[in-house]
Amino acid sequence: MSTRQVVIVGGGFGGLGSLKALYQSFPKHLKIQVTLLDPADHQLYYPWVYQVASAGLTSTDPNFEAALTTLTTFDYSNWSGYKNTNHYREELVGINxxxxxxxxxxxxxxxxxxxxxxxxxxxxxxxxxxxxxxxxPLKNLEDALKIRTSLSKLVVRAQAGEQLTVAVIGAGPNGIEFITKLAHVLPHYLGANCLGSIKLQLLDPASTIGRFLSPKLNQNFETRLTQLKIDLLLGRRLVGFKNGTGNFTLPNGHQEKISADLFIWSAGVKPWPITNTLGLALDERGRIKVNEHLQTSISGIFAVGDTAVVSWDGGISNPPTAQAAHSFSRIAGFNLTAYLLHRPLSSVPKKIIWSLICTTGGNYACGNLWGWSFSSRLGFSLRCLADLRYFLFSWSVFRALKIWLKGVRFFLIENKYGHS
Ligand SMILES: Cc1cc2nc3c(=O)[nH]c(=O)nc-3n(C[C@H](O)[C@H](O)[C@H](O)COP(=O)(O)OP(=O)(O)OC[C@H]3O[C@@H](n4cnc5c(N)ncnc54)[C@H](O)[C@@H]3O)c2cc1C
Known part of the structure; x- marks a missing residue:
């Protein structure tokens, strides 16, 4: 049998998880060549992006940004265990x-x-x-570093006595993690005399937060936001900006103008425009449609993660989370092997209860695991373990532990004292 050529485009949660599963399932005595294409030279660990945006707001250390980057990005060059895999810094623009x-x-x-x-x-x-x-936006590392720079400037102004407002638009897990962390660390940076001089607002068009989870969990989130003195402004849909002021529509159709010194946009994701031009079947939101085997409309082409939507009768769909990208990537990796060896393809489970653990400032987390809702320090410990699990899925045990211990230690100190 000749060497089989596998191309994986995108080295994030879905791509790296699939790579690992491919190597686990492909017979050792057969030859395989894997090409990973990604314009970046590293994986970005998104679950720590909110930490970057709010870390070291008064730090004068010129290397602080570089340290944050090192903590949250993991170089592809260390492929321990993945023989015959080459990474090229290339961006997909088409498929022939x-x-x-x-x-x-x-x-x-x-x-x-x-x-x-x-x-x-x-x-x-x-x-x-x-x-x-x-x-x-609060989406990638560059955004997070921009937010951090803007916040640092606001802290200086607040220390000089100005009353300021930061508004986060989008009360999903991402927006909640960021604003609660900010509420927790700001007092470290502002000092006792300036407390309350940066007001925090969380806005969302929905009438409740964390809308896809249990009512008990929504209540836990709301209680935590109240404890941290975050204004929760629900039922407000952003329709545009004029002269730096946000215009929002209320459920009764009225308009409301909201001013803030910094607006942070955290209102979900959409597929990259390139998916439109690949000649693959898409859903109405532009995501690549895949069946229960994660196969696209073209034989031999699979898709996984945020870019794909699993659409099959009576089966589950996949939310845009690392958790979903990761758990389906295992099936994708096994199916790459099965396709090459003409074996039957595996299917994603018909039912999965997705869980959520969302940090809420100061080593606290609210979450929902197997139907149990919690808000506690224990939740935060579980979340730290979930981080380790992700690293173990993508990297060798040694590298995973190293990345995890370094990050957890840094951000635990940050949560307690801030970095200055
Ligand atoms: C700030 C933030 C925090 C989050 N926190 C959590 C969390 O705590 N828990 C959770 O479960 N989920 C979280 N998510 C969601 C999670 O990060 C995504 O669902 C997950 O990264 C999706 O995995 P993926 O493999 O589809 O994409 P990604 O992990 O984004 O990887 C995609 C890769 O493809 C590459 N790429 C893009 N375009 C091209 C191209 N044209 N050619 C080649 N390569 C390309 C990119 O460079 C990237 O490396 C968070 C998301 C954000 C934005």
């Missing part, structure tokens, strides 16, 4: 179905016997006028 090649922005093409698309998503902007100029 007849030649079975992937085309990249630099003009190169890569042949595949089987292909996995795991390119993730970008932030959803709903084409809201003025959004880009008046707010910063």
């Amino acid at each position: 179905q007849d030649r079975r090649t992937v085309l990249t922005a630099s003009g190169r093409s890569f042949y595949f016997d089987t292909l996995l698309l795991a390119i993730g998503s970008t932030h959803q902007d709903f084409s809201i006028p003025g959004l880009t100029d008046n707010s910063i």
Whole structure:
């Protein structure tokens, strides 16, 4: 049998999880060549992005940003255990179905016997006028560093006696983690005399927060936000910005203007525009449609993670979370092997109860595991263990432990004292 060529596009949760499962399932005596295409040279650990955005707000250390970057990004160059895998810093721009090649922005093409698309998503902007100029999204590392710089400037102004407001738009897990962490660490940075000089607002069009989970969990979130003195402004849909002020529509149709010194946009994700041009079947939101085997509309091409939507009668769908990207990536990896060896393909389970553990400032977390809702320090410990689990899925045990211990130690200190 000749060497089988596998191309994986995107080295995030879905791509790396699939790579590991592919190596676990592909027979050792057969030959395989894996090509990972990703314009980045590292995986970004999204669950710690909110920590970056709120860390060391008064730090004068010129290396602080670099330290945050090192803590949250993991280089692809260390492929311990993945023989015959090469990473190329290339961006997918097309697929030639007849030649079975992937085309990249630099003009190169890569042949595949089987292909996995795991390119993730970008932030959803709903084409809201003025959004880009008046707010910063909380999606990737660059965004988080921009937010951190803006917050550092606000802290200086607040210390000089100004009354300021930070508004986070989008009360999903991402927005909640960020604003609660901020509420917890700001007093460290402002000092006792300035307490309350940066007001925090959390806005959302829905009438309740954490809407996809249990009512008990929503209540836990609301209690925690109240404890941290965060204003929760629900039922407000952002429709545009004028002169730096956000215009919101209320459920009764009235308009409301809300001013803030910094708007942070945390309102979900959408697929990258490139998915429109690949010749694959998409759902109405532009995500690549895959069946229960994670196969796209073209034989031999699989997709997983935020970029894909599992659509099959009576079966579950996948939320845009690392948890879903990761658990389905195992099936994707096994199916890459099964496809190459003409074996039956595995299916995603018909039912999964997704869990959630969302940090809520100061080593606290609210969550829902197997139907049990909690808000506690124990929840925070569980969340730290969940982080370790992700690292173990993508990297060797030694590397996973190293990454985890370094990050957890740093952010635990940050939660307690702030970094200055
Ligand atoms: C701030 C933030 C915090 C989050 N926190 C959590 C959390 O705590 N728990 C949780 O379960 N989920 C969390 N999520 C969601 C989670 O990060 C995503 O669902 C998950 O990363 C999706 O995995 P993926 O493999 O589909 O995409 P990603 O992990 O984003 O990986 C996609 C990869 O594809 C690459 N890529 C993109 N375009 C191209 C292209 N054209 N060609 C080649 N490569 C390309 C990218 O560089 C990237 O490396 C968070 C998301 C954000 C934004």
